[in-house]
Amino acid sequence: MTDEIEQTVRLPDGAQPLTAYGRNYAFDGQDKVVATYLIPSLHSSQDEGCEVMLDDFDSRPCTQEEIKELAEAEASMTASQTPAGEIRWHESPKSLPFINDGGCAQVNVEYDIAAHRILAVECNGEA
Numbered sequence: 001m002t003d004e005i006e007q008t009v010r011l012p013d014g015a016q017p018l019t020a021y022g023r024n025y026a027f028d029g030q031d032k033v034v035a036t037y038l039i040p041s042l043h044s045s046q047d048e049g050c051e052v053m054l055d056d057f058d059s060r061p062c063t064q065e066e067i068k069e070l071a072e073a074e075a076s077m078t079a080s081q082t083p084a085g086e087i088r089w090h091e092s093p094k095s096l097p098f099i100n101d102g103g104c105a106q107v108n109v110e111y112d113i114a115a116h117r118i119l120a121v122e123c124n125g126e127a
Contacts, residue, residue, distance in 0.1 A: 001025075002087050005033065005111050005118070012123050015104040022082025024097055026090040028110075032119070035109040036096045040081045101125055 002025060006018060016082070021037035025068050028034045050062035050070065071073050077110045081097065106124035111117070 001033065001113075004116065005035070008111075008116075008118055009109055009121055010118075011037075011107055012121060014123060015107050019085045021107065022084055024082050024090055025094055026093045028093050031050065031113050033109075033111040033113060034093045034096065035111070036098055038042070038082065038097055038099065039105045039111065040084055041077070056093045070127040099124065111115065 002023070005025075006023070009018075011018065016039060018037070020039055022040055023035060023037050025033055025035045049060040050067050052062055052066065053059050073105050102107040104123040104126045107121065109121050110123060
């Protein structure tokens with residue numbers, strides 16, 4: 001089914017090539033497939049430094065424990081992403097990964113199974 005969808009879909013202006021996206025699919029009932037195509041986020045560098053914003057709008061360097069927690073959270077997020085060029089099927093549309101805003105870093109797709117046609121393709125909104 002993914003081959004049929006991906007051979008039919010035309011990404012919007014501003015989108016990257018299909019292979020740049022991790023492609024996530026889920027059945028939405030028996031007659032529709034929904035998908036989110038996401039460009040995987042890049043890893044941040046520990047060399048960039050880490051600071052915590054304080055209530056008085058000043059900042060302080062992160063502690064070693066805070067740096068460790070951030071690295072663990074980033075590793076978990078990276079592991080949950082679909083790598084560029086790969087496909088994952090999810091249990092339901094609610095379990096599809098998404099980002100807020102992001103423009104064409106996320107492309108949303110709806111596909112009608114019975115009609116064998118794309119219903120919608122659009123880049124995510126931007127704030």
